[in-house]
Amino acid sequence: MLLLSWVGIVAVDGEISAKSLTLEEAIANLRSEDASLRYYAAWWVGRFRVSQPDVIEALIEALDYEGDRTEAGGLPLQRNAARALGKLADRSAVPALIRSLTSPDYYVREAAAQSLGQLADDRAVPGLVALLEGGVAVAVVAPGQPHLVQPYDAVLEALGNLQAQGAIDLIRPFTEHSVPKVQYAAVRALYQLTGDDQWGERLVAALRGPDLQLRRALMGDVGAIGYLAGAAAIAQTEAENSLKLIALKGLVEHPNATPDGQTLTDEGRRILVLMDGLL
Amino acid sequence: MSIAPSPELSSDLSPDLSQLIRAVDEADSVAKMVGAVRSLAAAQDPAAIPTLMAVLGYNNPGAAVAAVEGLVALGETAVEPILAQVDGYNYTARAWALRALAQIADPRALELLLAAAETDFAPSVRRAAAQGLGALRWARMAAEQVPMARDRVLAVLTVNATDLEWVVRYAAIAGLEGLAQSQPTLGDRVLGLLRDRATADTDLVVRLRAQWAIEQLAAKG
Known part of the structure; x- marks a missing residue:
């Protein structure tokens, strides 16, 4: 409910007034006793890019908060805090996010990997590489879970964003992984790391594949x-x-x-021509 | 894929067209649907319009592209039937229909395009309408109606140029460029708006589109 009312304020009044109205409230809620208020506040400061020291500090504290578990033992506040820290572009969060890469909650590890990829700080490389340990052979579905044992796609994407040249040999086998989103995360990373067109072309070829969800995601990758x-x-x-x-x-x-x-460049003009044709 | 039969199937369709329509109705996969719609569109028969319009609401982008191409190829003949059948509820279908009208560019669609650009809640609809407003074929409008109509188009595109959604601002700039090309008397006012967007917009892609519009208008002199 809280989330809906915040979104409503934004739609009606525009972002600035929504911020000035509730910024203090959101910051206070980051340390609230009420777990749901903390959870939404963590989302909110990320959504509105409230990057200031007290917010970063409260989010880093939230990464260690082990109350408020889901029935399955998940840590929703940690997940939201990790996601928000990726959006706030403050590298002081990097050490705490690296620690979150070893969280027992898969979704905290995933959020931490994504955020570390966004923060572009190469201190994160060893921790990310550690999650690829064992290679494709151990990259199987976690027993009883709807996901693999590690958030491979997020890790691979982050290593590409971080220009982790040393990880190229480790990443390459994942281009043959049986799960398409893992496979293409590896392909995407290898294009970023090598600039070799063969990887770009492999993404482009997959845009003609049969799975609409995958095509949607890959288009974004080619752009990114x-x-x-x-x-x-x-x-x-x-x-x-x-x-x-x-x-x-x-x-x-x-x-x-x-x-x-x-x-604007000639390349840019060519892209704008294509965009005009899609309006 | 199970879908409702095409509306308004009448008995006086040619056997060939009936068959093409049936192929669309009976397509049981996304790919078959795309192929069937392409074939129906290629027939260029106005009797295919109700089926082509229905396809816009099937949430199958490949089929919708083919249907829009079919409607656009029919040109002016398709304008009144499209206006009569635009979907008030399904905004994806509405966006595709607006795209067809925008490409046909017949001024009979002016009122719908203005209303859609100004008030539709769906950014994809405002986007298609804003682009279409800039592409209208003014020669087909009675000359005495043009001055008031073009001022209304400029007013609506001016609003769209500061929409909250980048894609609507982008489309408004494309529309403004088209408007200034076809209605040179508006050139100075359009240029002022474009210069503002080229520097003040929050999104790089919108600033680049505005730069490009300014370049192209300058090239036309």
Whole structure:
């Protein structure tokens, strides 16, 4: 309910007033006794990018909070805190997030890996690499769970974002993993690490695959890694125009298309032509 | 895939067209549906319009693209039937229908495009409408109606240019560029809006689109 009312305030009044109205409340709630208030406050500060020292400190504290477990033993507050820290671009959170990579809760490990990928601090590389230990052979479904034993796709994606050159040999076997999202996370990372077009082309080829969910995710990947040769393939993918436009936005805003972050290039113009055709 | 039969199947359809429509109704996979819609669209028969319109609501993007292409290929003939059948409830279907109208660019769609761009809750609908408003074929409108109509289009696109959604702002800029090309008397006012977006917009892609629009208008002189 709380979440809905916050979203409602934003839709009506715009972000600024929503922030000024409830910022203090959200910060206070980060340390509330009420677990659900803490949970939503952790989401809120991430959603509105409230990056200030007291918020970061409270979120780091929340990463150690072991109350408020789900029936299955999950740690929802830790998950939200880890996700929020990825959005707040404060590297002081990196050591705590690295510790969360060994949390007993799979979803905390996943959120920590994603956030460490976003924070782009290479201190995280050894902890991430450790989660790939044993390679593809041990990367199987966790007993009784709807996920693998580790959040491989998040780890692989993070290693790509972190430019972890030393992990290339470890990552390569995962391009043959049986789970498509793991396989393509490895492919995506290898493109980022090597710049070798064979990996970009493999993502592009998969845009013609039969699984709509996967096509949607891969379009975003091609945009996020700045594989410019994939622009036309995104435009032609059988998927919603809204998602193609978001993927192409990622592509044209990538330094590969707009190196100085402000001036339109010929590559950029080619992408805008494609976007215009999807409006 | 189980779907309702096409609406308004009448008995005086040609046997070939009936067969093509039946293929759409009976398609039992996403891929078969896409193929059947492509074939129906290729027939370029106005009697296919109700089925093509129905396909826009099937949540099958490949089939919807083929249906929109079919409707656009029919051109002016399709305008009134589309206007009559635009889906008030399914916003994905509405966005596709608006796209078809935007590409046909017939001024009979003006009122619907203006209303959609200004008030539709779905960003994908506002986006399609804003682009379409800039692409209208003004030569098909009675000359005495043009000055008031183009001012209304400019007013709505001006609002869209500061929409909360980046994609609507992007479409508004594409629309403004088209409007300035076809209605040069609005050129200075459009240029002012584009210059503002080229520097002030929060999203790089929107700033880049505005830069490009300014370039292209300058090239036309």
